[in-house]
Amino acid sequence: MLVNENNEIINELEQRVILVGINTGRRDEIDIEDSMEELKELSKAAGANVLDMVIQNKDRVDSAYFIGKGKAEEINLMCTALDVNTVIFNDELTGSQIRNLEEILKVAIIDRTTLILDIFARRAHTKEAKLQVEIAQLRYRLPRLVGLGNSLSRTGAGIGTRGPGEQKLELDRRRILDRISDIKRQIKEVSKHREIQRAKRKKNKVPVVSLVGYTNAGKSTLMNSLLDLSTEESESKKVYSEDLLFATLDTYHRRIILDDKKEFVLTDTVGFVSKLPHHLVDAFKATLDEVIEADLLIHVVDSSNKNYDMQIKVTNEVLESLKALDRPMIYAFNKCDKADCEILTKDRNSVIISALTGQGIDCLVNSIKEYIFKDMIKCKMLIPFDKGEVFSYLHEKSKVYNVSYEANGTYLETELNEADFNRYKKYLV
Ligand SMILES: Nc1nc2c(ncn2[C@@H]2O[C@H](COP(=O)(O)OP(=O)(O)OP(=O)(O)O)[C@@H](O)[C@H]2O)c(=O)[nH]1
Ligand SMILES: [Mg+2]
Structure with missing residues (x-):
């Protein structure tokens, strides 16, 4: 068990990270430097310690290695020199790219999607959000399971291995499919409360x-x-x-x-x-x-x-x-x-x-x-004296102007939403 200087238990490996991105030079894309800066912020949000960044200028992504194979070998040397245990890529990788990169780099390979999903997995608080994140993580994993390398299956802790609440993510295809249908059922259940609240707001307009x-x-x-x-x-x-x-x-x-x-x-x-x-x-x-x-x-x-x-x-x-x-x-x-x-x-x-x-x-x-509030209706009303509760309600819920006490009730001017207007229109004058 690892303990830091404040005697708090550290249950995860320090993530010593290099970031890697490709500059395709496409004009419709955000400047690569800014995109990498954002990736750095995302990595920090996932608790990683970013040691360096590598940008490769390349027209097209390499289907086998994402970056060029030669570049991957260069990064391998950097990993050894800086004692890096994780490399994070600025785009989504395919299962085979992850596997091929692992073979060369021999460290955990994480892509931008996994990183974002990991941040969500750490931070979601409500049961519904946790279930939503887990389903997204499992759906990302499914097409990447065949011959899955170490990055998504390693037993140690780290980015890409956590589900919400630090639980381990499933690795077996059948169990993932079962888990997805189980989560779907649970989401239906927990979203009921939200639906009730939403209906209430709608009714009250x-x-x-x-x-x-x-x-x-x-x-x-x-x-x-x-x-x-x-x-x-x-x-x-x-x-x-x-x-x-x-x-x-x-x-x-x-x-x-x-x-x-x-x-x-x-x-x-x-x-x-x-x-x-x-x-x-x-x-x-x-x-x-x-x-x-x-x-x-x-x-x-x-x-x-x-x-x-x-x-x-x-x-x-x-x-x-x-x-x-x-x-x-x-x-x-x-x-x-x-x-x-x-x-x-x-x-x-x-x-x-x-x-x-x-x-x-x-x-x-x-x-x-x-x-x-453009549909608020301005109106004048006369509330009989025995309907004190109506007067109190209007006073509490709306701005009431020009109140005067007449022989047969309280006269007032106000602005009401449609629901209240319909409820009290019998008092209009
Ligand atoms: N200088 C300045 N800082 C601001 C202002 N509004 C927000 N911030 C800062 O910007 C940072 C992000 O603010 P948040 O309100 O958490 O942003 P958010 O949009 O809710 O962000 P997420 O929940 O992460 O999506 C915080 O450090 C805020 O103090 C502003 O008007 N001026
Ligand atoms: Mg916010």
């Missing part, structure tokens, strides 16, 4: 606003700063935010009540990243579908990142694959405190904000209100 965007854009920070505006006690409802890729992996719903008593549900969820494994998107589809079914999407953009336009593109591609691009959407260009936001085109659908300093949040709230 509380509008839903969802935060979407690239990982690390500031979605959770924005959720927290909107919670600060809420008139309810909100400190305990704050969500985790951190300068870390995939800090959020579960979906959170929070009620926000504005000072004019208008109320909506705000949703924070997992962010996207370039080359997001499609198995993962498929596995999370049920959760994501719920998120994007919102009345309004706020697409949070990290405008201080020089690749913010690529990040917008990637996010919109994922939204498109989820058939959500036709939803009403506001772009929130975030982190304006450390970015030159002058250059950003400012149209009706975009606001410039800083979730951290609060700058521009009032503008964003006004835009949200314009979208989601």
Whole structure:
């Protein structure tokens, strides 16, 4: 058993890592240096210690080795010199590429997909998210099982061997298939609760606003700063935010009540990243579908990142694959405190904000209100004195103006959502 200086048990090997990427020179792709920098951040998020990076310029991926065989031999020497035990590739590899590379490098071979799935496996908290990650991991493994090399089957701990909750991933094809159908059944079971909550929100017609965007854009920070505006006690409802890729992996719903008593549900969820494994998107589809079914999407953009336009593109591609691009959407260009936001085109659908300093949040709230409360109905009512409970309800749930006490009841003017309007229309005057 390994113990660190604080006497904490370390139950995993130190991952000493080299990153490897191919520069195909294609113009539609993100700059390779930036892509490798992102891979480094992802590796750190998986607990790896990145010692070096190798980029090979190559028109096409090698079908046997991904990189050129000669390059693989060069990397082998680096691995020995730096005492590396894992090499992480910037793209998804086939089963035979993994096997061939292992033969030369004799260390664990991990691809970008496995890395992302591993981060998800470590961080998912809810039962549903854990099951979704495991199903994505197993589906990635299935076509790579034949003659599977050591990387995905080695008995030691490390990236690519963990399932959610540190359990070992299955290796046997039949058992994987059985496990997949078992997980599917369990997902059905645990998603019932989510469905009930969702039906409740629909019935009450509380509008839903969802935060979407690239990982690390500031979605959770924005959720927290909107919670600060809420008139309810909100400190305990704050969500985790951190300068870390995939800090959020579960979906959170929070009620926000504005000072004019208008109320909506705000949703924070997992962010996207370039080359997001499609198995993962498929596995999370049920959760994501719920998120994007919102009345309004706020697409949070990290405008201080020089690749913010690529990040917008990637996010919109994922939204498109989820058939959500036709939803009403506001772009929130975030982190304006450390970015030159002058250059950003400012149209009706975009606001410039800083979730951290609060700058521009009032503008964003006004835009949200314009979208989601546009169907509120202004009305005048006379509530009989023996219907005190109706008066109390309206007072609590909506902004009431011009109250006066008339001979046959309380007169008031207010704004109601459709559900409340229909419920109380008999008191209209
Ligand atoms: N300077 C600055 N930093 C910000 C701002 N908004 C968020 N951040 C920082 O950016 C980092 C990521 O913020 P999060 O809110 O966790 O980002 P996220 O979009 O929820 O990220 P994931 O959950 O990983 O997808 C944190 O270190 C925040 O403090 C901002 O307006 N200005
Ligand atoms: Mg987050």
